[in-house]
Amino acid sequence: PYMDNTTIKTLLKTTVTDSKLNSIYNKVVNEERITPKEGTYLFYNAELSHLGTLANYIREKRHGNKTYFNKNFHIEPTNICVFDCKFCSYSRFLREKDEYDAWELSEEDIYNAIRNYDGKDITEVHIVGGVHPKMGLAYFKNLIENIKQIRPDIHVKAFTAVELDYMCKKAKVSYEEGLKILKDAGQGSLPGGGAEIFDEKIRAQICKDKCTSEQWLQMHEAAHKVGMPSNATMLYGHLEKYEHLIDHMNRLRNLQDKTGGFNAFIPLKFRNKNNQMSNIEEVSIIEDLKVYAMGRIFLDNFNHIKAYWPMIGRKTTQLLLSFGVNDIDGTVDDSTKIYTMAGAEEQKPTMTSEQMIQLIKEVGRKPIERDSIYNELNDYSEPILA
Numbered sequence: 001p002y003m004d005n006t007t008i009k010t011l012l013k014t015t016v017t018d019s020k021l022n023s024i025y026n027k028v029v030n031e032e033r034i035t036p037k038e039g040t041y042l043f044y045n046a047e048l049s050h051l052g053t054l055a056n057y058i059r060e061k062r063h064g065n066k067t068y069f070n071k072n073f074h075i076e077p078t079n080i081c082v083f084d085c086k087f088c089s090y091s092r093f094l095r096e097k098d099e100y101d102a103w104e105l106s107e108e109d110i111y112n113a114i115r116n117y118d119g120k121d122i123t124e125v126h127i128v129g130g131v132h133p134k135m136g137l138a139y140f141k142n143l144i145e146n147i148k149q150i151r152p153d154i155h156v157k158a159f160t161a162v163e164l165d166y167m168c169k170k171a172k173v174s175y176e177e178g179l180k181i182l183k184d185a186g187q188g189s190l191p192g193g194g195a196e197i198f199d200e201k202i203r204a205q206i207c208k209d210k211c212t213s214e215q216w217l218q219m220h221e222a223a224h225k226v227g228m229p230s231n232a233t234m235l236y237g238h239l240e241k242y243e244h245l246i247d248h249m250n251r252l253r254n255l256q257d258k259t260g261g262f263n264a265f266i267p268l269k270f271r272n273k274n275n276q277m278s279n280i281e282e283v284s285i286i287e288d289l290k291v292y293a294m295g296r297i298f299l300d301n302f303n304h305i306k307a308y309w310p311m312i313g314r315k316t317t318q319l320l321l322s323f324g325v326n327d328i329d330g331t332v333d334d335s336t337k338i339y340t341m342a343g344a345e346e347q348k349p350t351m352t353s354e355q356m357i358q359l360i361k362e363v364g365r366k367p368i369e370r371d372s373i374y375n376e377l378n379d380y381s382e383p384i385l386a
């Protein structure tokens, strides 16, 4: 399905006069790793169409037209949070309440949410929320055990490194010990949130009081060590410069070399509604395409680049399938508020499997349902005959 590398090199050569760009392009096509300096050079100097061509080349070489999605739903136990990230539109506690009140689900609410999916073929529950001062390691261990009792076959993807760091500190256990307890309770993997931007100066300006970049990376390293895979996110389109995006991806690439435990990289576009950074304008779709494409080009040791459609929107998600993305997360089922409260594209983020399959097929790709660890479950590229 993909262009061979001679065609692609000829195509790029005939349209590029900058020899430095040309040599970086050649490296990418030859599957040689590019340096952070070269990555930064691409960010500043390459044309979007060239980045797209390269990212799509890598995407198709690895995955052909396959585009993964899963059937999942979210549980957000609370939006009460002890931290005060400037970009967050979701947390309550330190700030005044406004039209959206703080919420706190009871254990029973959570079990009912799980029971709600009885008999439905979902495979994953994604649990994340604010960092509530009263919900600790023991509470979540018990919660996961009970969820697994109700629905033994479900994969529990839960808790960002920020939540986990707080839980482990409060329980006075090491990251590894804390993660082992949760794994034994039935947790399967970690989502990628809380990474934001690793550059310490920018981090200090946007989320100074939560876990540090070093701690985020240590938590994921510990997770991989105890046998739980994870994802990695990157918040872009706020105060950062291209150098910071490359630095962020470079730290992830280094850790992935060491552990191989990351499944997917998920760039997250900063949305500016209802938060303390509302004065910052959101970046254009051109920047979105560029950041995702650069993710695919730079992170040569990540298998999957994921677009989280409730946040970036369905149309952009379709475009991104030609800019390096091969995974579009799950059906979600209107169960997340993190982005809707920040003014994301999707105010009612729910898509049925049929709609996801349609979205993927409309742009000529091949919809594959996966489980949480990327085993292929169903190929929906052919119509299902009754």
Ligand code: V47
Residues within 6 Å of the ligand: 087, 088, 089, 160, 190, 191, 192, 193, 194, 195, 196, 231, 232, 233, 234, 235, 266, 268, 269, 270, 271, 272, 273, 275, 308, 329, 338, 342
């Ligand atoms: O870490 C918060 C982001 C993240 C805003 O691993 C915002 O499969 C943009 O990480 N604008 C949490 N982003 C969500 C997350 C996630 C989502 C879906 C799938 C997976 C996965 C992970 O949401 C936070 C933060 O970076 N966020 N506020 C905002 N205003």
Ligand code: SF4
Residues within 6 Å of the ligand: 081, 082, 083, 084, 085, 088, 089, 090, 091, 129, 130, 131, 162, 207, 210
């Ligand atoms: Fe709390 Fe997470 Fe919001 Fe930060 S991004 S304030 S840690 S809910």
